[in-house]
Amino acid sequence: MVTSQGGRRVETNQANQFRHSRESLLLIAELGRALGTGGESESLVYALLEGLAALLQASSIALLSRGEGGEVGEIWGRGEPSAELGAMAKRRWQSGREGSGGKEVEREGPWTLLPLSGSGFPFSLLAICLEPSVALCPAERGAAQAVGEAALLLAKQPAFRSNSRKARHLAAELFSAHLFQKSLFPRMAPAIPGFRVAAAHSAAGELSGDFYDLLPIDAHTCGILVGDVAGKGIAAALVGGMCRVAVRCQAACSRSPAGVLRRVNRLLHDDLAERTLVAMLYAVIDTESHEIRLARAGQEEPLLRRASGVVQVGTPGMCLGIDSGETFDAVLEDVSLFLEPGELLLFYTDGMTDVVGPGGTPLDKERLAEMLDRTGPRGAQASLETLFQELDLLRSPGELEDDVTLVALERVGS
Numbered sequence: 001m002v003t004s005q006g007g008r009r010v011e012t013n014q015a016n017q018f019r020h021s022r023e024s025l026l027l028i029a030e031l032g033r034a035l036g037t038g039g040e041s042e043s044l045v046y047a048l049l050e051g052l053a054a055l056l057q058a059s060s061i062a063l064l065s066r067g068e069g070g071e072v073g074e075i076w077g078r079g080e081p082s083a084e085l086g087a088m089a090k091r092r093w094q095s096g097r098e099g100s101g102g103k104e105v106e107r108e109g110p111w112t113l114l115p116l117s118g119s120g121f122p123f124s125l126l127a128i129c130l131e132p133s134v135a136l137c138p139a140e141r142g143a144a145q146a147v148g149e150a151a152l153l154l155a156k157q158p159a160f161r162s163n164s165r166k167a168r169h170l171a172a173e174l175f176s177a178h179l180f181q182k183s184l185f186p187r188m189a190p191a192i193p194g195f196r197v198a199a200a201h202s203a204a205g206e207l208s209g210d211f212y213d214l215l216p217i218d219a220h221t222c223g224i225l226v227g228d229v230a231g232k233g234i235a236a237a238l239v240g241g242m243c244r245v246a247v248r249c250q251a252a253c254s255r256s257p258a259g260v261l262r263r264v265n266r267l268l269h270d271d272l273a274e275r276t277l278v279a280m281l282y283a284v285i286d287t288e289s290h291e292i293r294l295a296r297a298g299q300e301e302p303l304l305r306r307a308s309g310v311v312q313v314g315t316p317g318m319c320l321g322i323d324s325g326e327t328f329d330a331v332l333e334d335v336s337l338f339l340e341p342g343e344l345l346l347f348y349t350d351g352m353t354d355v356v357g358p359g360g361t362p363l364d365k366e367r368l369a370e371m372l373d374r375t376g377p378r379g380a381q382a383s384l385e386t387l388f389q390e391l392d393l394l395r396s397p398g399e400l401e402d403d404v405t406l407v408a409l410e411r412v413g414s
Helices: 014-036 041-056 083-094 138-156 165-184 234-253 257-271 326-331 365-374 380-394
Strands: 002-005 008-011 060-066 072-077 106-108 111-115 124-129 195-202 210-218 221-229 278-286 291-297 303-306 309-312 335-338 344-348 404-411
Touching: 041 060, 041 072, 041 138, 060 083, 060 138, 083 111, 083 124, 111 138, 124 138, 195 210, 195 380, 210 234, 210 404, 221 234, 221 344, 221 404, 234 257, 234 278, 257 278, 257 291, 257 326, 278 344, 303 365, 309 365, 344 365, 344 380, 365 380, 380 404
Parallel strands: none
Antiparallel strands: 002 008, 060 072, 060 124, 106 111, 111 124, 195 404, 210 221, 221 278, 278 291, 291 335, 303 309, 303 344, 344 404
């Protein structure tokens, strides 16, 4: 939390920021136990919000969603909904800042308004009432949004009904794990001077083996991580979360992507179950030189969209979990490239190219390159939206066979 003392800004130390993230995850993790023992969704929503208010030392907190007519449709929180707070939310919704990718955090008087764009309900806000001299730091905003999105999804979730206590418990645990995993995905892309980044993810089931991260490393360096754990379900989701945390812990140790992945492989090798393979691609962007360095550990080779066409960026590497040291280290190496303005680099998981159409024709890498070429000269976000639209048109009806994750990095400016 950031406070003002005599005109100075004083930030809590990094340990306290990590504490907020950890405690927000613990609040979400408690849902499995509470739901499985018959807890009512509405009372648990209030319990989550009360826990968040205590964590942030907020005097009041409210969760708002928009009704069909643009009014405040539903509100959860302490006390009666105030007309002032409802008017703030309505102004934001009417301005179009929600529902079209708006992710701005706003402050009106004592209220901090956080958009809950990752919840699946675009017209939703978390309002937190703080002392005038207090502002949320990025770690606290992320923690608050994670809990707010979990609470909103819980409020919209039908009650778990079954004659079997065990079935109710399993359904509740799965839902809790789903919320926990969603809380690990980044909520907004960091500002990367000279670049624009966008990400999109679609899970084949309740839980995904795919993971990605967009992480600021220092004032002039940012990282992009895309990974895929073999398999789906709870086990794959847990391994993916473990890998994401491991990369975050090692990112500051080296500006070499290959060096980071080597450290992560040594760190996790003994903890990965036999035959558990993890594919990862990690890129580091220098915002001063505009150099992109990347290393690939078994992940799909990225595609580079240029005015002249789409090319594959060849990078050597092998999956994590196969070798504990020497062979993995020797195979992995950094590749450096520079993008011209308007060029776009696409990272993707194999769920994209494993899709099979109604006629049995797979959407292979060659076809994906053709699809990406047709997105030019659209920007990062519009390109991903187009790719997912084409994916929906091409694939067979029903659930996806595998998780799909796309991250686009676009060079902007001159």
